[in-house]
Amino acid sequence: MLKIQEIREIIKLVDQSSIEEFTYEHEGSKIKMKKKDAILSKQAPVVVASAPAPEVAQPQAVAAPAPAAPAAQPAEEAPKAPASDANLHKITSPMVGTFYASSSPESGAYVSVGDKVKKESVVCIVEAMKLFNEIEAEVNGEIVEILAENGQLVEYGQPLFLVKAD
Structure with a gap:
């Protein structure tokens, strides 16, 4: 059985590597890890690519008001980030x-x-x-x-x- 510190080290190594999925089995114990970001990054381009293709006029109309709302949020969060x-x-x-x-x-x-x-x-x-x-x-x-x-x-x-x- 692995100790918590050993599991933490494995998690850090997998996180820092380009591996998207990792499985370890030993003496009846099994650890399986998947990177959440890797799954999201694969899905995001599909959604983005399919949304603009059907109608180009609507995303442009929606895009004008959208930058106004996020512009206010980064201004508030800017002091915290640095x-x-x-x-x-x-x-x-x-x-x-x-x-x-x-x-x-x-x-x-x-x-x-x-x-x-x-x-x-x-x-x-x-x-x-x-x-x-x-x-x-x-x-x-x-x-x-x-x-x-x-x-x-x-x-x-x-x-x-x-x-x-x-």
């Missing part, structure tokens, strides 16, 4: 599961904004299939922002925390 990229480390979820900020409802959160963390510091738990997986900070630094709410479902690779690395 801040999140400048010396901030994202702690991401290594699996799909439920995010918990503390070990039990009665106890306090592992970390809060402004707390100092070390590489080995547990920052949260992600529960998947009745297994409670402790997530570590991975870097030394200070918690700048908590991006997930207690009890929220999180996806693989979803940012959970922003840490200002030392």
